[in-house]
Amino acid sequence: MAIEPRKPPSQLLPRLQRALGGRAGWSGFVLQLLFVAALAWISYEIVANARANLQAQRITAGFGFLANNAGFDVSQSLIPYSGSDSYTRVFVVGLLNTLLVSVIGIFFATVIGFLVALGRLSPNWLLSRIAGGYVELIRNLPLLFQILFWYLAVLAALPNPRQSISIFDSIFLSNRGLVVPKPVGQAGFEPFVVALLVAIVATIALWRYARRQLFQSGKVIKVWPYALGMIIGLPLISMLIFGIPVTWEVPVLRGFNFAGGSRLIPEFVALTLALSTYTAAFIAEIVRAGILSVHKGQMEAGSSLGLQRGSVLRLIVIPQALRVILPPLTNQYLNLTKNSSLAVAIGYPDLVSVFAGTTLSQTGQAIEIIGITMGVYLLISLVTSAIMSFYGWRISRSMGG
Amino acid sequence: MKRVSLVVTLALAAGLSAQAASAQTLKTVKDRGMLSCGVSQGLPGFSSPDDKGNWTGLDVDICRAIAAAIFNDATKIKFVPLSAKDRFTALQSGEIDVLSRNTTWTLSRDTSLGANFTGVTYYDGQGFLVKKSLKVNSALELNSASVCVQTGTTTEQNLADYFKGNNMKYEVIAFATADETVKAYESGRCDVFTSDVSQLYAERLKVANPADHVVLPEVISKEPLGPMVRHGDDQWFDVVKWTLYAMVGAEELGMTQKNIDEMAKSDKPEVKRAVGTDGNLGEQLGLTKDWMVRIVKATGNYGESFERNVGAGSKLGIARGLNNLWSKGGIQYAPPIR
Numbered sequence: 001m002a003i004e005p006r007k008p009p010s011q012l013l014p015r016l017q018r019a020l021g022g023r024a025g026w027s028g029f030v031l032q033l034l035f036v037a038a039l040a041w042i043s044y045e046i047v048a049n050a051r052a053n054l055q056a057q058r059i060t061a062g063f064g065f066l067a068n069n070a071g072f073d074v075s076q077s078l079i080p081y082s083g084s085d086s087y088t089r090v091f092v093v094g095l096l097n098t099l100l101v102s103v104i105g106i107f108f109a110t111v112i113g114f115l116v117a118l119g120r121l122s123p124n125w126l127l128s129r130i131a132g133g134y135v136e137l138i139r140n141l142p143l144l145f146q147i148l149f150w151y152l153a154v155l156a157a158l159p160n161p162r163q164s165i166s167i168f169d170s171i172f173l174s175n176r177g178l179v180v181p182k183p184v185g186q187a188g189f190e191p192f193v194v195a196l197l198v199a200i201v202a203t204i205a206l207w208r209y210a211r212r213q214l215f216q217s218g219k220v221i222k223v224w225p226y227a228l229g230m231i232i233g234l235p236l237i238s239m240l241i242f243g244i245p246v247t248w249e250v251p252v253l254r255g256f257n258f259a260g261g262s263r264l265i266p267e268f269v270a271l272t273l274a275l276s277t278y279t280a281a282f283i284a285e286i287v288r289a290g291i292l293s294v295h296k297g298q299m300e301a302g303s304s305l306g307l308q309r310g311s312v313l314r315l316i317v318i319p320q321a322l323r324v325i326l327p328p329l330t331n332q333y334l335n336l337t338k339n340s341s342l343a344v345a346i347g348y349p350d351l352v353s354v355f356a357g358t359t360l361s362q363t364g365q366a367i368e369i370i371g372i373t374m375g376v377y378l379l380i381s382l383v384t385s386a387i388m389s390f391y392g393w394r395i396s397r398s399m400g401g
Numbered sequence: 402m403k404r405v406s407l408v409v410t411l412a413l414a415a416g417l418s419a420q421a422a423s424a425q426t427l428k429t430v431k432d433r434g435m436l437s438c439g440v441s442q443g444l445p446g447f448s449s450p451d452d453k454g455n456w457t458g459l460d461v462d463i464c465r466a467i468a469a470a471i472f473n474d475a476t477k478i479k480f481v482p483l484s485a486k487d488r489f490t491a492l493q494s495g496e497i498d499v500l501s502r503n504t505t506w507t508l509s510r511d512t513s514l515g516a517n518f519t520g521v522t523y524y525d526g527q528g529f530l531v532k533k534s535l536k537v538n539s540a541l542e543l544n545s546a547s548v549c550v551q552t553g554t555t556t557e558q559n560l561a562d563y564f565k566g567n568n569m570k571y572e573v574i575a576f577a578t579a580d581e582t583v584k585a586y587e588s589g590r591c592d593v594f595t596s597d598v599s600q601l602y603a604e605r606l607k608v609a610n611p612a613d614h615v616v617l618p619e620v621i622s623k624e625p626l627g628p629m630v631r632h633g634d635d636q637w638f639d640v641v642k643w644t645l646y647a648m649v650g651a652e653e654l655g656m657t658q659k660n661i662d663e664m665a666k667s668d669k670p671e672v673k674r675a676v677g678t679d680g681n682l683g684e685q686l687g688l689t690k691d692w693m694v695r696i697v698k699a700t701g702n703y704g705e706s707f708e709r710n711v712g713a714g715s716k717l718g719i720a721r722g723l724n725n726l727w728s729k730g731g732i733q734y735a736p737p738i739r
Contacts, residue, residue, distance in 0.1 A: 059515030255545035361553030
């Protein structure tokens, strides 16, 4: 059979064709081009027309308002803020408040969710029924209702500041929130932190060394006495040399409220409680499903090796279950973040409340502000799923799958 | 709340991109056979639904008067309840024809929102409501207090100015609706509830024991409340503006709901011009000659509406004060109807 010398086929053209027109070839490509052009034209028309009409009605447009003075105050801010700051700063304040409640909510939701899932799978009848009841109750009630419940039924029932519940006259719980002494850094603060860090790093190093020894030679080294000694001892020595690290600013009742100290406002507490308990109910079911998806032979194999139930779960089952758990878990994290915008109902100053609420109605620039707010939520969601995907990728790599 | 404003915003974007600003609101309203009127979500005395779902109040009467002038029927109105933060977007998007919702007239609102104020229905000012048990007699004693306020109002900014100006500290908790704000105040989350004084009197009726709460004497701002219409439709602007002046003018002329039929036969020149037996003032507005008769029949004159809704004849019992006629010590004044 004669082999005809043949030109190597040009790779570029088919590839381009495939990317642009699929199998339909050039006609498909032209159609798609037309479609994209039409889409671009329609979007341009919408934007241009909206702009022209805004101008015709003399509604202020553009983003110039971001530099203007806000002129209103906010009850909770992670960065210094006063009424004479700009709307841009209001935006940052609201965004940070949203992120704060989301991150803390996600943390607690995950912890509670895992605990409830393990409880529900526990052989202990009572524990598993309680966990089951929790899930069924919480996930079947509307979230807004739960937020209002925590805020208006639980936290508002606390006494007023003058009759607040106090612990050692330094921690106060009232319907204005939880006020605790605030640490104020002194001369000995930095050496103290350094000493503590050194102790922690040394402990970790020691623990890894002990583990290696255990795997290589079966020698058991007790780590905890050394660790305890270092973590308590080193900072203590630093305190003796450099002086006390912090003094505590104790809150005192002055006028209507407490002055000094740090305060957790009830709006924040109610929102965090509601978001984390609500999302935890869903996470519990996801975790339970993930654990049940691991073949029970794995559990039996672990038990037959002599491992205890806790160790079997921790070392064998959960790492395998995580691959199933992660994608829906990411969904729940995204839901929690988006649900945090219900804050507006109880006056927690999140992004929707201070920016898409107050700022919007003061400037009247609805299109710009809603656009920015939607963009921010989209960005937060995309970043969260990127982080979770990265984590999932690491897990599957470490498991060789 | 969020969903509402999002929908309204999308409607705004769609409305703005789809149609050119319609400059013929009066014609649109006539064709539709219905006036779309933006009101509050329930503020006794100004706009609130009664147990049968009928809207009443001073702000509502403005819309009733407009509907009466156009259709000779004060019930041809669709009331759209709006929160403070959604109200302007609803007007901009064309969802409502007129916003009559205790809204303070300020320069920035008049210029940047694409809307105009047509007049002042109620001269108000901002004050503070506190519990009597706190034994506070003056707003200057409110240092370190927690203050509940409704978001998206001029109140929020006046509050910041007042406390800053007097070197006092405070904590502000802002809620989306008036009901949430009052609930938080009542539960003890705040020491003070601040809003326009008229609203304080109205909201005080909603708390469990109104007598345990007191409005402090300080009035810290000027809050002229009035209706708003969209920019770019001068005819509609005139109709809404002169509807209010017709009510005030009717009080000046002594036209009341009771005597309006006799007044229609009057031979006093200024009354004849008003009731339309002389000249065509109503037609110049795009309405009918008897427009003022229709208005007064439907809602009474300004004074009657005031007394019925917020004054001595109502639960609020607010004195006329600044809102009396200019000839009786107030500043309500209608330009000549001629």
